[in-house]
Amino acid sequence: MSCQFLLLLLLSVGVSAVEVQRPRGVPLSKRQFYEEGKPFTCLDGSRNIPFDRVNDDYCDCQDGSDEPGTAACPNGSFHCTNAGFRPTFIPSSRINDGICDCCDTTDEYNSGATCQNTCRELGRKERESLQKMAEIAKEGFLLKQQLIHEAKMGLEDKKAKLGDVQGSKKDMEAKVEALRTVKESAEQPEREAKERHLKAWEDQKALIQKEKDSARMAEVFLELDDDADGFVSVPELLSHSELDPDADGSFTEAEAQGLLGGVDKVDTVAFESIWSNVKEKYMSESNADTPAPEETSREEINEPVSDNESDQYPDDDIPEDEDDDDEEDEDDDRDEHDYKIPPTARTEEKKDDDEGAMPPYDQETQNLIDAAQKARDEFDEAERALQEVDDQIRNLEKEISFDFGPSSEFAYLYSQCYELTTSEYIYRLCPFNRVTQKSKFGGSETNLGSWGKWAGPEDSIYSVMKYEHGTGCWQGPSRSTTVKLTCGKETVVMSTSEPSRCEYLMEFTSPAVCQEPPSLEISSHEHQEL
């Protein structure tokens, strides 16, 4: 009948479903507040109501405490005993909504839903899984102790090594200084000898140049002297329009005369004195068409200065043991090396070549040079060795001061990499370094983030790693990866996913996360009240 709902029930005085022990939905711990027959006081103390209004499917208490077993209060909660499994509270809105929430089926007492009591099964499964987890935790925790021990040893080793290296650094610094002195004292005579040699060669070059010039002057005189009368005259000069001093297109007789020093003609002797007026512009009649040399394009010098990635990730100097990761670093080195060559050096050398090579050094000079070079090489080598030691110290210091967890239990992950292959990609996690992704079908590696920080919640900060500033995303942020660590006997990447574009999530197991199982008996407590 459609009118049934029409009953305008201000208070539907339903039958309160009071159980023998306690009202429906009340946990044992709160039983004393619900005493049958006595007025009920809302648990927030706000109101007293007759007991028959407890669980009468109408909400009286602001805190919902009068309706623990019905859905009447929007903020109530219902207690499932769940014998055989864990007791739990559910929001009272889930009572009789047709969906089985409590494994003991007690939340669906009036909805028509057919729920199976699954508590025993769930309890069994949970115990099994807890037991398994406890076993793993136990074994993992043992492994962790070992890891801590190893980390401690490793740390001591490193500290000792650091001490050693720092000691040897002092010796090396002294050696570098000594070699610098040797080098400088060898370079002084070398420089003088080379300068002497160079000067001699330049003198000689000047002499040769002068001879060449005279020869050319004579040649030009003969060319200009068209009538071979031993004089170069104004008309003869006029046939060489390139000599026009103001290059205005008209080479006048007055201008030609000016070139000849104010006379109409000159003989070979006088020609010598006006040669400088002519020689720069004069074009030989035989090869007048020779084009002016064009300036060479220097585009090839403008190579990419450095690659962006190396700028972005200053952490790249962390040593990497894995071979295939080194490729990129080599690239970086090469680029840097190229950049250091001063671009002008190449062209100057070329110019020297054009004008003929300098004669070899005499034996004495060469000896001085060889000696200086040897001193230089020895110095460079010592300096490089010092540099290496510095690097070594820096790396050691970094590793020693790195946050590998409260007991350095994560230290063993340093310099390691772990892979996971999915249907499309190979993911690679190199803890404390970076995360990458590479298509199984080739293509280049994508950086999913470089080591950022420990990022777990306050109470377990070492349960999450954050890798940041990976390859940029189209119109988005740069890629980043969150690595969730869970206890496991082995160190394995369990799964990867991309919940949001370019934000990756990795699940990673490691014994280093395992906590000491509080007690092996935990799993046998069946009726644990939470």
Place this chain on the structure above:
Amino acid sequence: TANVLVFASHYRMAPLLVVGLALCLSGTWAVDKGNFKTCEQSAFCKRQRALKPGESPYRALLETMELTNTRLTLQLINDNNKVRLLLELYRLQGNITRVKINELKPLKPRYEVPDVLIREPTTEPLSVLSQDENGVVLSLGVESQRVIISARPFRLDIMEGSDVLMSLNSRGLLAFEHLRMQEEKVEDGMWEETFKSHTDSKPNGPSAVSLDFSLPGVEHVYGIPEHADTLRLKTTDNGDPYRLYNLDVFQYELYNPMALYGSVPVMVAHSAQRTTGIFWLNAAETWVDISSNTAGKTVFGKMLDYVQGSSETPQTDVRWISESGIIDVFIMLGPTPKDVFSQYASLTGTQSFPPLASLGYHQCRWNYNDQEDVKSVDAGFDEHDIPYDFIWLDIEHTDGKRYFTWDPHKFATPKEMLQGLMDKKRKMVAIVDPHIKVDSNYKIHNEIRTLGFYVKNKDGGDYEGWCWPGSASYPDFTRADMRAWWASMFAYDQYEGTMENLYTWNDMNEPSVFNGPEVTMHKDAMHGSWEHRDIHNLYGLYVQMATAEGLIQRSGGVERPFVLTRAFFAGSQRIGAVWTGDNAAEWDHLKISIPMCLSMGLVGISFCGADIGGFFKSPSTELLVRWYQAGAYQPFYRAHAHLDTPRREPWLFGPENTALIREAVRQRYTFLPYWYQLFYRAHVTGEPVMRPLWVEYPQDLATFALEDEYLIGRDLLVHPVVEEGARGVTAYLPGKDEVWFDVHTFQKHNGAQNLYIPVTMSSIPVFQRGGSIIPRKLRVRRSSTCMEHDPYTLYVALNLQRTADGELYIDDGHTFNYEKKEFIYRKLTFANKVLSSVNLAPDAKFTTDSWIERIIVLGASKPSKVTLKTFESAC
């Protein structure tokens, strides 16, 4: 989802990379206006707009007039070219006048829009009151309404008593480009038109139609969605006209007249005296010019002189221009807003009655990655005790963007997933777009091709364009046989992996063609013998229609469908829900969601919503919370996000914000009974669910341009907080005899005042009108279906006379059985301290387990005694 730019990130789609790149270079987060035509760039619009008001070249040939009982016909002649037109005039039931103008003898038939009117409208008798050589006066039957046909120049004036309600061609802008053979001397753009790299071959030449309407006494016009603009339409004298051309606009800009995804060519004009409407039934590209008080000076005929009065009367002039088809216009004469709604509903139908669950909260994202993801989001809602009804899957759920399929790895066992949701009484929506991957291994494609159901290109081959799957073809949804086939594809044995709790979303149905002109289909593509030019704005409606039909059929006609569409047209309200497309996570986009949905409601489409949070970009937490709060009080309530944005499920922003969002969603669920019965009313009457204040307070000028607040039904006033860092809002409470109750604090406020309301992050200013009774369900559960049998609480808000009334509608929430009178519909009245109930549908029958558990009376003092009476006879 949608758009071209995003496509560029799909690096495997090399051929489209160029398109994306070009957009990238613009470098801004805004629409690339250059991709879409201005009026100047649209040859017919430019041509038509070049005509200025003046004396019309058209003359009515009164001697050709023929009047039957229901129809008047009359020839018009253009004195410049001697081409004759045929005017048809009808008086339709419910105070509507229909004017049709076509060529008397067109070279070939011109397109007349089918399938939009629900039936051939019922006509009423017309009679001649007087006639002379200057014109004819016809009686429209009611209230001394008359149509005056002036002969030279031709114009129509519709009058009531001494008032001119509307004049047609009073500015002489009637223009009808007749079909012709190609002449030697041709104007630019008449027989071919190029925009960017696309050439429109225009084999039929010029075919535009245009007509002007003058509205004396009108200063406010509304409607003609879809535009991201103010509720009150602006004049267009200094810019482009409003454009109606369904387009996939990437990152649309706000406050301009550019076309968007859908079109409803209906304008509503309102003044304190009267509300009228113009329905321009044309599916081709259309532009609407609006100007104000520039007319009124044109020469009226002798018969009109005496009614003219002061020339200072405000007036709005409107001009409609369409690229092809005919002039077929329905003049809805009101006089009240609700009359106009029912007049329009009598022509194109009412809002479909949605399943109750679809009024709940929808959780969407492009994309939920796999079944595991769906499961964990679903669990997240339970963990955080936030109700929701639908979880959505965007295009990535398919096998390579082949709709009707599932990704074999990510969604390997869809039924298992759907069963998991069903166990929680929840539902899912999966996307089915109308572009079909051209792939000979794809069953759907092969069948459509074999059946010859694809739209054809101008050369007769299957039309192909680029969309999400790469090369794609487009089924010709204008064909009834194609639609029937499409509907049959939703059968459970055809669409594998589906179950009854899977519903459908039609996106990209403008249609979107990434490499097409203006990102849509070439106008010279062919739908049978009609050009795409003729039917363009209708395509999206047909897609949604065929899809909804599929959902109905798969249930044997029992279950109501739920289909969301992006493109729409007049009549789309009959089919399902509409959303405002690809908005952005910006405060202004939150703000504009109100006028956008109000505009749609005015033209029949009540089931409207905007993507909560904004589709593009990532919202600040404050914006997201405010959007959840605002969206809780808009009809279609769905959160959605772009693929490239960070996750934003409600619990990802800290417990405080989770609580704020939970509270907003819970408020929505408590009001579901009210939403549901409003949709029932919208389904019966055509009146909008979400409505501007002036609809209820038509004489209150202060309400005419309000768009930061609105009414849900008649009784709830909502002024959401849409400003960043807001400390308060000022809401206008209308009605000098009204009182309004804050629904959260029950505080009473007088009407006809601007009320400043201080707000905190938890505030959603909502008021219940004194004099109303609103049913709610306060036992909010994890989905609306879980609340089915729960009891109601009645909120009785008393007015100054200490009375109130309201309704209560109940049915099964999801089937068509309400059509078989299986429902409860009661009127609730509170008067003389008695709350009583009357059965509004005595012949209807339905049994519910629900009861009324609580009655809250607002504005009354504490009663000393309460008694309950039941009258068996009242049943």
